[in-house]
Amino acid sequence: MAQKSNFSARKGKIGKTLRELGSRYYETLSKARFSIHKRSRRSKLKKEMAELERLYYAKGEEGSEEEVSEDVDIFLTEKANAPIETINVTYPVKPPFQFANIKYDPEVMELVYTPVDISLTQQEEEYLSTISLLLDNINIDPAILLRDKEEHLREKVMEIIEKYGMPLDAFQREKIIYCLLKDFTGYGPIDVLMNDRYIEDISCDGHDIPLYVYHRIFESIRTSIYINELDLNRFVLKLAQLCGKYISISQPITDASLPDGSRINLTLAGEVTKKGSTFSIRRFKQVPISPVELMKYGSVSGEQLAFFWLLLQYNKSILVSGSTAAGKTTLLNALCMFLKSSAKIVSIEDTPEINLYHDNWIQAVTRVGFGRGGAGSSSSGFESGFSGISGISKRPGDISLYDLLVAALRQRPDYIIVGEVRGAEAYTMFQAISIGHPSLGTIHSGSLSELMARIESQPMNVPRPLFAAIDCVAFTAIVSGETERKVRRTKEVIEILDLDFHTKELLTNEVFSWDPLADKFTFNKSFLFEGIAREFGVRESYLKGEMMRRAELLNCLCRYGITNYKDVTRIVQSYYINPEETYERIKEEGEKIRAKNEDSIY
Incomplete structure (x- = not known):
């Protein structure tokens, strides 16, 4: 019985942290970017992020990841049952850098899913751009990338920072490495969506149109993500490459599987979809549902x-x-x-x-x-x-x-x-x-x-x-x-x-x-x-x-x-x-x- 009480107490603590820290993260990370570079503010943010990460992914006496996930499920379900106009919830996706905010938007009169990424100061963005350009000029053995591309990229970034004497503390380095990993080895604009265990489907219906997701708790909702035509075409080509597939104007449709097992359908440009390139991702659950x-x-x-x-x-x-x-x-x-x-x-x-x-x-x-x-197959590659x-x-x-x-x-x-x-x-x-x-x-x-x-x-x-x-x-x-x-x-x-x-x-x-x-x-x-x-x-x-x-x-x-x-x-x-x-x-x-x-x- 004592263990049950501890579990309930932890659940209450997590819920309180969600309410108090979650909204503060959303406001700080998505709006008050100018204040993050201040040392006192950054120190406070680091402490809060560490606490939130400890609460959600604690081990041992603090509870297993499964128990903590169950608490978040209960919290989100309670929020989903509230009147839609009152919904404004933030929860962790991949703390301390990735969170998700779901909030009712009176302008569109529906819920909007907003990925909350860590923000960079102007100086950090300049260093990020410099490091990215230097990485483009480095020859990397493909065999190494196949083994552990994330670890190898991290090592190269640290070498560049040390070589050029960039004045970045440990937390700033982690922020820059995270941004590079998201673009080089992750899924770029949809990286938060791909890491969110509550997302079942991701749908892009064309350029300059909001992406939609199917959320396990809140069901079908729009996101705040818009991708312009040029970037969308490039992103579709990148997704095809990640799958080891070929897509072109002559073969503008392809079905494939992403490296994590998710099923994806891609179309390129406006050849078969009049609003431009599209993609639809059916998320693959790495841990099977029993x-x-x-x-x-x-x-x-x-x-x-x-x-x-x-x-x-x-x-x-x-x-x-x-x-x-x-x-x-x-x-x-x-x-x-x-x-x-x-x-x-x-x-x-x-x-x-x-x-x-x-x-x-x-x-x-x-x-x-x-x-x-030959006979019976189309130029798009479909039978x-x-x-x-x-x-x-x-x-x-x-x-x-x-x-x-x-x-x-x-x-x-x-x-x-x-x-x-x-x-x-x-x-x-x-x-x-x-x-x-x-x-x-x-x-x-x-x-x-x-x-x-x-x-x-x-x-x-x-x-x-x-x-x-x-x-x-x-x-x-x-x-x-x-x-x-x-x-x-x-x-x-x-x-x-x-x-x-x-x-x-x-x-x-x-x-x-x-x-x-x-x-x-x-x-x-x-x-x-x-x-x-x-x-x-x-x-x-x-x-x-x-x-x-x-x-x-x-x-x-x-x-x-x-x-x-x-x-x-x-x-x-x-x-x-x-x-x-x-x-x-x-x-x-x-x-x-x-x-x-x-x-x-x-």
């Missing part, structure tokens, strides 16, 4: 997750379906944490989004070919036709999802994961399922009728009898209630049982449904349990009891705050080895784990 975290957000229930867990254990195939940004890949990635550690997994994707805590995993990614495309069943590439070296899936079937996988089913690979995937290869994947559709219409038409062309080989389809959606706050929910889980050969209609069962008024998930009846019982020689009553026990285990993890994906994965693997002991141990020691925030007990 199934227990999804429970904490209310996206899925413990019973649903336990049901999926049992299906995967008994080699059933699951398809996650939903609209754009409905959390399909997030749910798919979370379900993969229920796979046995000994299982061989092969995933195939256009852009790498799946992130598994699994050693026996082959991650395959498509590749764009070389040279100009305009349909992938041939023969798997013949459209350009030399072109590797499609279909090619990867055919290769995966030759690798004897226990599970095949298709990041997004959308082309001719669907036919091969459902063939693989029908002959006993358990598979998981995502697809864009909001209901079973929409799903069937898409599956049976070009370019997938999957016959209905073949589609019936899938065992379960989970439908995710973005919904909003009376408060108009958007949330993600797994609104429906449908079992695909068989095909009526007289009517050609699918025989289905809605095993889970979501009540939007009560915001609750209801378990109905599972006919798949009957099939598993016959196939594997287990009692149906055992499966139902096992589902409830696993649901209670997951509920315990959620209740005790054990949400880290590594912890959850290890507990799942421990459950496979000794279910009774793991279940009892979590129930008995869960509170201790929560209080101490241990890495893991296994």
Whole structure:
């Protein structure tokens, strides 16, 4: 109980610091630039920044980073529920140099996200410009940059400062190094956005137009960032280079992955987008969201997750379906944490989004070919036709999802994961399922009728009898209630049982449904349990009891705050080895784990 009190006290202290120091930082760093160079003011700022950094990223007795992040979540959620006209919140992104301010702007009558960077004095800006020019004239071994570009750049900057005798103290040096790292190795004008863990999407719709972001707490909001035409064209070219991709007037569109794994779509100049160059970034979460975290957000229930867990254990195939940004890949990635550690997994994707805590995993990614495309490909580098069943590439070296899936079937996988089913690979995937290869994947559709219409038409062309080989389809959606706050929910889980050969209609069962008024998930009846019982020689009553026990285990993890994906994965693997002991141990020691925030007990 004493530890709980300390945690509450720390939470209150952090909240107070947010309110008192946050607004002062915003005012000082973004407006009172002229005062920062004064020694007394700078000393005070350094002390305040150190205190804020210590509070948010403290270790040991002050609390773990996860606990502190949870406090900031609570604080921001409280602010988001306040009247929009009163919202004015500042929170740390990468202290002591990066913060974010979200404030209601009466002129545009909406919230505006303002990145708050450290400010430089005129003298510091002159030194920054000089150092930047000198760095351009230094020959740097590319091999060194690949190993540790940030550390190497820091060393070169310090050498220049010492060589030319620049009168900069330690804090000023850190400020200049930060600015150089942001431009040379970071993301320049959107560096704060890329470091903000609350940002899910970043969208630039053209030059001299405000960038928009999708904030995990405040949802879609505009930013104070505007990029002119020339700088935007240069920035799009830089982003393409960071991805190792080519974009030009002749090929003005490209899809790629940034070094951190984020998915990006780029267009150059006004060739295909009339407002100029654009980019759209889907942020990649470096730390995967665990199934227990999804429970904490209310996206899925413990019973649903336990049901999926049992299906995967008994080699059933699951398809996650939903609209754009409905959390399909997030749910798919979370379900993969229920796979046995000994299982061989092969995933195939256009852009790498799946992130598994699994050693026996082959991650395959498509590749764009070389040279100009032949029939069926456009000058932009995108395929305009349909992938041939023969798997013949459209350009030399072109590797499609279909090619990867055919290769995966030759690798004897226990599970095949298709990041997004959308082309001719669907036919091969459902063939693989029908002959006993358990598979998981995502697809864009909001209901079973929409799903069937898409599956049976070009370019997938999957016959209905073949589609019936899938065992379960989970439908995710973005919904909003009376408060108009958007949330993600797994609104429906449908079992695909068989095909009526007289009517050609699918025989289905809605095993889970979501009540939007009560915001609750209801378990109905599972006919798949009957099939598993016959196939594997287990009692149906055992499966139902096992589902409830696993649901209670997951509920315990959620209740005790054990949400880290590594912890959850290890507990799942421990459950496979000794279910009774793991279940009892979590129930008995869960509170201790929560209080101490241990890495893991296994």
